[in-house]
Amino acid sequence: MRLQKHEALKLLNELNLKELGEMALKRKKELHPNNITTFVVDRNINYTNICFVNCKFCAFYRHAKDSDGYILDYETIAKKIDELIEIGGTQILFQGGVHPKLKIEWYEDLVEWIHNKYPQITIHGFSAIEIDYISKISKISYHETLQRLKNKGLSSIPGAGAEILSDRVREIISPNKLSSTEWLNVHKAAHEVGVKSTATMMFGTVESDEEIIEHLEKIRTLQDETGGFRAFILWSFQPYNTKLKDEFPHIHKASSNRYLKLLALSRLYLDNFQNIQSSWVTQGSYIGQMALLFGANDLGSTMMEENVVRMAGAENKMNMQEMINLIKDIGEIPAKRDTAYNILEVFN
């Protein structure tokens, strides 16, 4: 029977970590009986750090006038992709800040150039806030924006920018960012034009438990409608070097206990999501490994390069061999996958 909101709240408040974890692990094993834990070999490429949105939880962005603001040139992007191919990578997570001046034509040229030069690489790029702004500045709909980028070679879009899908929370932590309805509408439009996506949640700022569950409810409802989310990824706010931490000094990094409990709850609530990723980037490799016992079936990506959470104080690193070892250590079978979760190689 499908978990209702009040039941989810009860589970979160009344069960301890172990009890919730056992329920989530049981559910994971029902969905993934083959004992395989997947990961993807990819590289995060942040094509620009210039952004006018000024989210208070973000330590990554710069303004156009800042001396360390950048837009990567094609040559630099190519070098990064060449390095990725050298280690057997298959995907680029291609995201930027929201540059105030770049329109759809600029993005079309870039995607087309990458896709033509590297047809074997999947472009998983442009989160909802970028799509929203490209459509606004170019005066076209979400559907047209996504269709045009898809035509040039965009494969799927990441779930970044969901934070908590509550406008009360968004008003406090990222007042200039798109609303929760807009975030959902971008993903709905993506699914409707055949671009799959992932869903995320960033917790650990000013949200309540009820708002966390409301967030899960909203993405579960959209998934019922479109089936376009490939995975859910949960991560915690990284407080260092952020305005939000200055404004709310009492906010600290979320505990591992809280992360694992919310991860387990997500596995139970999101009954229409096949894949749940562990976020070792924000939690560190050992909690990332533990997450596999709390409902996650995927260790995410090797992230050859990560800039956004690193700037906010989380500098965790992992290569493919470390991932394989962590997965084997808990008795599961590691497998490299592609963006669509097809298995490419199993490491018995």
Ligand code: SF4
């Ligand atoms: S989180 Fe994204 S949209 Fe917000 S300031 Fe940082 S780069 Fe810009």
